[in-house]
Amino acid sequence: MKIGVKILPLIICLAESNYFICGPDGVCLCDNYNRMDCSNTYFSIREICEFIGNIAKYNVSVLHLERNGYKSIEYFDLQGCDKLHELFLGDNNISSIGKDSFINFDRLKLIDMSNNTLAIYDETVQHTFKFPLSIKILMLNGNLNVNISGQTAYPDLSYLTHLEVLNMDGLRNKVFPVTYRKIKKLHTVTLSGLNGNCNISHLTNVSLQNLPHVRTLNLSACNIENIHAGAFKNLPDLEILDLSQNLNLGFRMLRNISYSLQFTKIKILNVSKVHSTFGMGTRLRKRDLCYLWNTTLTEILLNSNRIQLIETNALIMIPESLNILQVEDNKFTFGPYLLQLGCMSNLEEFYGNFQNTAHNPILYEKEPTGNVNELINGYSDCPFMQNSFLQNISTLKEYCPFFENDKIDTKKDWPKFPKKLRRVEFAQCDMQYSLTSFPIFPLPVYMEYMDFSGNILHSWIGPIGPFPNLKYLNLSRNYCSHVGLQFFDLIGSVENLQLQENFLGLVLSDENKGPFIFIKMVNVKCLNLSSNIISYLPPSIFSTMSKLETLDLSVNNIETWTIDVNTLNNLVHLNLKFNFFQTLPAVLRNKLESNSERLGKQFTIDLRNNTFTVSCNGKEYLKWMVKHAHNMLHFKDYIFHDKTGAALSVEQFVKEVRHLDNECRSYTLIIVFCSIGISVFLAIVVGGFLYRNRWKLRYLMRLTKVKHFGYTKLHNGLNEPEHFMYDAFISYANEDLRFILDKIIPKLEEHEMKLCIHDRDFLPGNNIADNILEAIRKSRKTVVILSKEFLKSKWCLYEFNMARMESIYSREGDNCLLVVMFENVPTGNMSTEMLQWIQSNTYIEYTTEEEGNLLFWENLKDALSE
Template identity: 70%
Template sequence: MDTMQVGKIIFVLVISVLWSDTFSCGPNGKCMCDTLNQMDCSKTKLPIWKICGLITNSSTYNVSVLYLEGNGYQYIQEFDLQGCDELLELYLGGNEITSIEKGSFSNLDRLELLDISENTLTIYDETVEQNDSFPLTMKTLKLNGNWKGNTTTHASYPDLSHLKNLEILYMDGLRDEAVPVTYRKIQMLQTIVFSGLNGHCNISFITNFTFKNLPQIRTLNMCSCNIENIHAGAFEDLTNLEILDLSQNLNLRFRMLRNISYSLQFTKIKLLNFSKVHSTFGLGTQLKMRDLCYFWNTTLTEILLSSNRMQLVETNALILVPETLKIMWTEDNKFTFGPYLLQLGCITNLEEFHGNYQNTAHRPILYDREPSGNFKEMMYDYSDCPYMEINILRNISVRKGNCIFFENDHVEINETWATFPKKLKRVEFIRSNMQYSIPRLLLLPLQKSIEYVDFSGNILHSWIGPIGPFLKLKYLNLSRNYCTHIGLNFFNYIADVEDLQLHDNFLGLMLSDEKKRHAIFDKLANVKVLNLSSNIVSYLPPTVFSKMFKLETLDLSVNNIETWTIDVKTLNSLLHLNLKFNFLNRLPSALRKKLESNTKRLGIQFTLDLRNNTFSANCDDKEFLRWMVKHRNSMLYFDEYIFYDKTSATLSANQFVKDVKNLDEECRSYTLIIVFCSIGISVFLAIVVGGVLYRNIWKLRYLMRLTEIKHFRYKKLHNGPNEPEYFMYDAFISYANEDLRFILDLIIPKLEENEMKLCLHERDFLPGNNIADNILEAIRNSRKTVVILSKEFLKSKWCLYEFNMARMESVYSQEGNNCLLVVMFENVPSGNMSTEMLDWIQSNTYIEYTTEEEGEVIFWENLKEALSE
């Protein structure tokens, strides 16, 4: 290997390291580094001093963020961190640290974040002298998860008053312990997290003194702290409080909202998280007027009430929602109908409503991990809140406008309208088990603000409408709703929608209806994105999207489309088409030209996804195949397409491209072969058709004669509309004139003496009628046709005609009942019989005539019995 090649290899390695997201580094290459000056030596068991020594002695690394988590460290000595002086963030969480030697952090005068959570430090033990060696530059300190290191009977919060720059503090929450007065000195402190989700928290009671020394706090997180009671003035002194998280305290329940909201009147509260404060498996609960009363006097802008098994809101309670509220989360509840739904307009300035995952089933295994679902509320409904007085409620309702007040619980429900917050922009009810059809629904006042509506993942099986008007709605998602029907006027009042998601429904059959389709999408002239994937679509009428002039993206993937039938003349913005997982093998030239012209006019390259369709390199589709290869850069995931050659063997994308380029030459060589094959096939088909006609000549003659009689002559008589066919004769006797004596001397006397009515051509045919017509009518008006088969019979063309017509009558006109009876008058050689007659004789029973005395008696009995069936 020469010097030039070695140089190239080194260059490539250096470039790959510089451009990769992460690479091996640190002692023995056990750590991982990235280009953002971060080094991760977690779970490497490397000594701290060795890592810091490498950092300070190397010009390669400029580390400002160091992760040392999960290494099993038990203590930190003064010299361990020498060399890590330039660190901005140090993560030591998840170790087994019991002590930190004084002065260990003395040289880290740039450190802004220190994480020593999930260790066994005795920082909460009041018998231990608290260490004041944390760097003064600290802005974020994580001390949570160290409670297990305290061994004394009493605990207290550590003195951190020397950390003048501290802004964010994570600590364990101590039961019945107030935050000490020293915390008033940390004037930059804005966020305290006592959450039990990432540490230990057992603050069962919050009194008026618990957080009295935190007036500077803006964010207070007490998620999952086992809180049972909160005094009415608990947050009164937190005058700067903006965010309060009390979620996942399952012993609180809704009645505690009265005390919480009372003290929040004196704060700058913006967000309250009160989710999951009710047992998952308890009885459903109701949000009452007394719970919301003092909220009227707060500055709350966002509230979270998710996962509380909330079913109802007390009538008129929504009147007390503060006018500052803009965002509401009520996910994972169990809402049912109530008058409160008619008072949604009282939430005047609400902009976002998130009500997803209603009526969700939860894992029963969680039951043992939560408080009993039979918890009884210990507080009464009585409240001294002044805003609950009827006169005040009525005045607030009038002042808000569009806010209904129900006097003395008298509720009037109008089926055609409901009130909505006038500033509402976003509504979500995803996967909420709603099983309804969407009826005609008019909303007052006119919805001029709603822009985003998502009702996906429900069972809204029929969309009747119209609904709205939604004058500014841009995004509508009704996917995964098992819908089979869309009303012709459903979209009439949402004409401005731009993104319409209708995937994963059952709209295929309805959209294929030529009579209905024209009114469904015609109002949606502003739609830019339309998703109809997974709708069992096999056919779409040509003009189904003809009014969607602005349509840019059309998704018809995962359907059963075999042929593109949509007229694209008016789709002058169409650029992105998803047709994956269909049964297409070509696209028409009109669609291809439209995509090209739109690209040229709009200056945006079109994209086409044809994955999981099948394409064969054959002459019939060569024009489309050449086009697809030419625009392969516009074919998304082109290498994943399914390609075959002319022998149905699978091809790679590259091989397919080569085969398509050779198609012109191959197709020319096959032209003569195709011509000769076509001629050969035509001759073969002519022979086959001729043979079929010859083989079924009698069937055709019978059907033609029957049709002629039915349409141009006369119709067969019937007894009545509900009675069986009436036969004029019991039997039509077909015989040769040479056998007339046998007919006159024996057949007629023997049968007519038994009151059988016979038809004979000499006696009963209508004079002047066509012989063929007389024969066919005699057969059709007789229950049986008796053929006297003899050598002379085979010589008569009219006798053979009678036999074949009777045979056809048995097969087609008497529902399979055998109306043909053959009497073998004399021994007839089989070689003299036609193929049809020989097949019949071999397949059916016939009666053989004999002149022997005993045999003749049996013959007449068999004949009479056969005619009597």
């Protein structure tokens, strides 16, 4: 009995997936999709099939038996497995299969016999077994016996009339037998040397003629050196052709390949790595691409071919049907062909990553040292490469110039891009440039995705574009340290902006530049600023990004959250790992919660490798963190310390935070109550003092202001300070102005008294309070016309109190305040200060009686003449 072989994998799988233990002795794995995996168990096929046949509850339809060391299969071994749909027996040592082993397998659709030692390609061996007639997918690759010498042939599978997919080894200079024409449903044939053995060498016009129904043909890594011009002509339904990793093929064979593809329905052509990795740089010529013009290709793969140049006018022959072009891992340099990119008028996707890549030199000895086919004469009888034809096509294609004799006018021949291009990838290409202003023509209205990561685009000045519909932009890993204020102005439609692993910290922290860099990026939903040496960000740096959902500020040097989140109404995902945060402000926490509730999305925060200490200072944040532990990504990996600095596990941290209220309550209450008590006492004392001396303080403040900041006091030409400009300053309510104009001014000024009337004599433009204080100080007396309206005016009361203060503090005891009781005023309406003054000083009552009126004016003149 074999036990314990899969115990560890079982534990891992069970912990991480929906698999459960099954099979004999519980060494296999099953899932809810009726799949059983008994690979690497070394249990016999018979034991496993008996288990499946006896335990009907599993209803197994897919069985994996790879890598079990099986050497043969007999009829009795498979009893119980006859209800299977798929059977995988690859990577064993099976050399024989008993007759009628699959006789009862009427449901089997797939059988994998790859990488065994079946002699299925040996003509001298008589095979007694047959695969089930129901088979649709058959994998026989990796069974080619290297000891067979000259007696190889493709097996007769004509009885498998339902066969659709066939994986086999590719035999050198062998033709598929005519019997394969009977397999009319066979649409995919793989002879690749990547997952088996393939050594075809030469493809002639008859090698594949008996596969007329094939739509997908994989001949990768088959050591092909030569392909005849009619090799694929007899495959009219061919749509996908993979000739990659045939290092001896070279580009000169493209002429023959493309010639026969004219007669197919070809959609995808893969000729990646057909040039030696360490050979000289190569050039795509017109003769190589000539017949492509007459094909229906939608995608071409030319990766890993050390392409340096494309012959001028060659791109004119790219078929209009082409949508996708892959030219990764080459070494393109500048040439006129760059001005003809617009000739690919319907190109939608361009992949040019990994240009100028350095390859592992250990691979050199495993590759051919040169490409013989590169030396073939450049002459071609292809009619599509004639200048007259190319010139005519260029005129029919918009933005597709024709250059005769490589003559270029740099003033008018500006780079033009495929007008339907929507995706461009040019990552990790070792481009070292500063991105200055670069106009794009024609307007790239379809462009949605651009990836220029992993280059050395060290300065982004811009603006670039416009790209009115660009959604994804990746400029990460570019060593950039400078961003111009206009760089993003023409790409405001971007929703996913990847800027990680640059040096943007300094420019973003600049208060004069940082807030304006992203001001036009109003549609961004995902922003990645990870690894940018950021220590500070201005509050308004993301103020226009109201649609921002995911913000990544990980792996920086940020200690405090300074960003204003008031406009970030969609922010729900925040990555702050590997920073120096100890707390997050309440405004950010509240914003995340409100956004989450409103949008119906769970907010997430990643704070790994930030340190959190259990203390009363950060109690509210720590409690919030524990409450929302399910929102904290990888919460168990956070760093927690107690007050002494000792490390805490997540369980210990949660426990201590829950006890913080009791621990911090006493100190908090004492501090709060003491602070409140002291504050109230001081407020009462200070308030009482200020209220009691309020007019004195206001007077002294005004006096100080006038002294230090006011105008120089006028002395009417005299130097003595006791001389005044006015005999009296008349203080009155505006409602009593008629009395002042009709009585006071005429009666007093006829006796040559000079009066100060605020409607007439106040200096325009000065502060009212300053004018009042100057009038009182420049007048020998201040006459208050006391009335009910006077008591309602704040400025009248101000004039009274300022005159009272002047009498007390500035006239050496001389009373300069004279009150005229213009009408009977209830004492209850008077302020305390006014009532005290009336009670302790003589005032004059105004009356309209004839005798009393004469006495009033005499008393008033006498009082003002003192």
